[in-house]
Amino acid sequence: MSTPLRTSDMSIPLCRPMCSTDIPPCVGSGAGSVQVHWVSEENxxxxxxxxxxxxxxxxxxxxxxxxxxxxxxxxxxxxxxxxxxxxxxxxxxxxxxxxxxxxxxxxxxxxxxxxxxxxxxxxxxxxxxxxxxxxxxxxxxxxxxxxxxxxxxxxxxxxxxxxxxxxxSHWTCGGTKMSKSLKNVVDPAECIRRYTKDGLRYFLLRHGAAERDCDFTHNTVCTLLNSELADALGGLLNRCTASNINPMQHFPHYHHESVPTTTHDQLHSLLKNLQKLPAEVDHWIRKFQVNKALESIDANIRRSNSFFQSQAPWKLQKGVEKEACWKDSVLYLTLESLRLYATLLLPAVPELATVALDRLGVPPNKRTLKGNSFFAATRGESCSFQGQIFGPDRGLLFPRLERSKKNTVRI
Structure with missing residues (x-):
């Protein structure tokens, strides 16, 4: 290490109890006014x-x-x-x-x-x-x-x-730095009880941004988790695995010839975004911006919801062969989307993602990006998930949070 230097002119400010003097006191320590004295020592x-x-x-x-x-x-x-x-x-x-x-x-x-x-x-x-x-x-x-x-x-x-x-950066609470004296410190154990471990993990990773201070309020947590985990992700999973729309409880087959002409552009755009999503998530993770990686996943979940809603597979007639084939194709596309989202979300919300993959019937050795192919049937390739039977239904993926009259949150 570099040879140290001896010096005798090292001046150090020392704070001592306030006394009667004309020297201005130091008031920045938070412990009241203290008097500043300058001393020198050899270091x-x-x-x-x-x-x-x-x-x-x-x-x-x-x-x-x-x-x-x-x-x-x-x-x-x-x-x-x-x-x-x-x-x-x-x-x-x-x-x-x-x-x-x-x-x-x-x-x-x-x-x-x-x-x-x-x-x-x-x-x-x-x-x-x-x-x-x-x-x-x-x-x-x-x-x-x-x-x-x-x-x-x-x-x-x-x-x-x-x-x-x-x-x-730091987490604030209600726009103010957390402090025991202000009694605005967030209790993580209480948050886990309210939101579950995965719910709290998701909020901190999704709402937090390393480059700026971020604010924690229970209303913000409730709004984000309801919107993204309960409604967008959980709602889509529940809809396309429901027995009334998927009575066979499986991954249907994809049929190229069933795609309506009016849907070609929308489908092409959806698949294009989904195929580049893993690389996009990897890009943000490598830049240590997990919030943007989760933002990209959420944006695509909403695209899948819009696609599913616009095609309304519940309205397609079973007796009309082309409509029945298109219904199967819509379900295949949505279920494959969910398989991709759950796989990408495993590091962020491992318990929730595992429940989703269990429901989709995805075996443990297929819960990774490495060596795994998504939407293979849309490219005319073999897809082992066509005909795959679902796993057990465990109910809602993430129950909606309700605010009480006292501005607390309960599940």
Whole structure:
């Protein structure tokens, strides 16, 4: 690591109880007015200033996501970096790690805290510490420590800096930062009881956005889960597996010749969007924007609902061969769409997606994108799901949430 510097001009602001003086008090700590006193002490300094070129070179690899935080770090590095104090005198701080070869000083956070990541990863054993490919997940309030100090420490030690930093913003409640004193902290256990584990997971992933603070209210949760899980996804599954429209309780066969001329363009557009959906979801996941991946899935679920509603298979006559074939084709297309949606949703809502796949009769070895083909029959290819019998009906996929008069939510 870079040779530390000794200095005697390190000025540190210390807050002490308010006393009668003309010096302005500090009121930003949240603990009332305290008086600021300036003291100087001798510290060890890390030569952060000398590593600015290395940090700029690392930044060119696009390691920080989302891009808004990459721009913040880039702005910080536009200016010269001051050297960083990494020790305190032992007489003032007795609990720290002693500085090697100088027991009168102890190492000060953040140096010891960040280096602890290496310890946890098994350093220096190369088999236990694959440090280069590591992705760090952190909150935006500690961005400077992880995007400036931490890579600088690693570079100075001759180790590769992190490959990726995924930075997330904060959750607020009713537009206000959560605080115990304000009593606006959200209880996750209570939320799981209200919305189920998958319901809460889906809301946080769908409504949350790493690049900006997001707000949590029970009304918002209720509205989103009702709209997307209960109505759009659950409603579509219930409609096309209902015994009155699908008395055989199976995947019907697809018939190319049954497609009405007036429906060709709509069907082509639907299939085009569905065929590119897995790649689109993968794109957003790799960019750490899960909310946009789920948004893409929801948009296609709504397209499938619109297609199903516009074709009204419940109105097609059983005695008319072409209409009966088109009814089977509409059901095949919708059921295949649901199989795709449930497969894509498995990482986000594993229990709900599993229930949907069970209902569709999808075997465990077919619940993956790898080596799996969707809508094969529309391309004239063999499709093993044609004729596949449904699994057991477990009722509503996600029951609608109802608001009580006290603005709470119940299932």
């Amino acid at each position: 060890y300094m890390f030569r952060l200033s000398s590593l600015r070129p290395d940090l700029l070179q690392w930044l060119q690899t696009d390691p920080i996501h989302p891009s808004v935080f990459h721009r913040v770090v880039s702005h910080w590095l536009e200016e010269e970096l001051p050297d960083l104090s990494v020790s305190r005198q032992r007489s003032c701080l007795t609990w720290g790690i002693p500085v090697p070869s100088d027991s009168s000083h102890v190492i000060y956070v953040w140096l010891d805290a960040l280096v602890n990541y290496l310890t946890a990863a098994g350093y220096p054993d190369p088999n236990l510490a694959p440090w280069g490919p590591a992705t760090h997940l952190l909150g935006k309030d500690i961005l400077r420590f992880h995007a400036i100090y931490w890579p600088a420490f690693l570079i100075a030690a001759g180790l590769p800096p992190p490959q990726k930093l995924l930075v997330h």
